[in-house]
Ligand SMILES: *[C@@H]1O[C@H](CO)[C@@H](O)[C@H](O)[C@H]1NC(C)=O
């Protein structure tokens with residue numbers, strides 16, 4: 176648009192419906208690295224479209240346009256550095272560790288720390304926003320910022336929203352076919368699984384509230400200006416304009432969604448770019464056998480890996496024909512076989528897009544599974560915590576992945592799974608077929624997110640697309656009250672009919688029997 180003057184540009188923007196220079200707050204001070212990666216493409220795209228953005232995040236994102244102002248209230252290591260050893264958590268069990276209150280204690284500590292940063296109060300005092308976009312997952316304790324700015328809000332769920340998030344929009348999920356995000360179920364459940372799914376889904380939602388709501392309310396009411404006048408969390412969340420979920424019906428199980436709950440899964444996926452030279456040489460010279468990418472993500476630190484587990488990986492790698500590039504925090508490792516290269520940092524999508532790749536060994540984080548599908552690479556999933564079990568289950572049920580349990584991993588099991596995934600062509604065929612499917616959309620996930628963000632801005636919170644279901648409670652929503660009434664009424668009618676019948680019956684019977692006795696006497 177270089178040849179247009181500012182008025183023409185403004186005219187075009189207003190015809191397109193987007194107003195230049197809306198002010199948007201990205202509120203994710205308590206987010207892990209992978210959560211931030213979900214937001215970055217949207218932030219960049221909105222910034223490039225001329226919106227003014229303030230980003231409160233524990234990571235300073237690179238390559239952002241000048242319209243994006245970044246403020247780091249706390250560092251991401253303040254947050255993830257104190258998460259208990261993931262391998263220990265795995266032994267404890269996903270559900271138990273997620274519901275363990277002491278595992279969220281560090282979140283509250285981190286939250287107090289961010290409230291002690293004076294930069295926050297500068298923003299609160301000096302800025303005005305037209306929209307707040309918040310990472311809903313762990314940022315409850317800053318929810319008071321939304322009513323402080325009296326702005327509409329968009330909640331972002333970095334995964335397919337668990338029911339306690341989608342309930343906010345009146346978009347209740349049926350436990351009969353939507354598996355709880357932290358269970359290892361697919362969308363086809365036996366009676367027992369549906370029973371467990373239904374109960375645990377509710378238990379989890381209640382427990383989540385208990386872990387976060389009271390403490391978080393207390394915190395923002397204490398620290399924010401005029402905090403005691405801010406509404407409580409239910410009111411703030413219930414007034415949200417929209418939710419973006421990082422899911423895709425092809426990969427996550429299809430589920431009914433209201434128009435204010437929008438799937439934008441895979442916003443961060445992109446075509447491959449050129450690799451750094453030394454890495455490219457290592458991968459390109461892997462020949463016909465190709466190579467394997469091995470990464471356990473950003474939270475799991477390799478140093479936490481038990482020594483015997485590390486040795487199992489090394490021994491198996493030394494026996495296979497493929498080269499292996501392994502994301503590991505140190506430069507070297509004893510007994511490293513020549514076909515294995517360690518790397519502290521990897522441009523994961525560019526490695527996944529390399530033509531020689533044969534397999535991706537991953538913890539099964541959502542972003543990693545989305546990337547492997549986008550680039551059509553089979554997956555060996557080694558889930559550790561959170562939604563990783565579910566992601567790997569979904570990948571398995573889609574036919575492009577197999578799972579290995581880290582706790583009881585053996586050389587034989589690991590080796591046979593790797594060989595199966597590489598030598599049996601069905602896995603790569605499935606992955607490539609899915610890759611075509613996720614790309615076949617009327618609008619890219621990022622364009623979709625930008626469109627609906629500007630939609631909320633244009634229509635001042637878009638109150639018209641709210642479902643009345645938001646205001647119904649559990650019993651009303653599932654018409655349990657009406658069902659109870661109908662059953663009660665039916666019961667009453669049946670009772671009355673029975674009563675009448677018995678009375679009529681008794682009367683006729685007693686008449687007959689009196690006749691009978693008469694007859695006998697005669
Ligand atoms: C919760 O986690 C802590 C350490 O993270 C552990 O000591 C404790 O036993 C756990 N509690 C339960 C009930 O699992």
Ligand SMILES: *[C@@H]1O[C@H](CO)[C@@H](O)[C@H](O)[C@H]1NC(C)=O
Nearest residue numbers: 322325326327328414635636
């Ligand atoms: C609800 O959101 C609208 C904008 O979408 C805002 O104007 C209003 O103040 C909010 N109400 C409460 C109680 O926060």
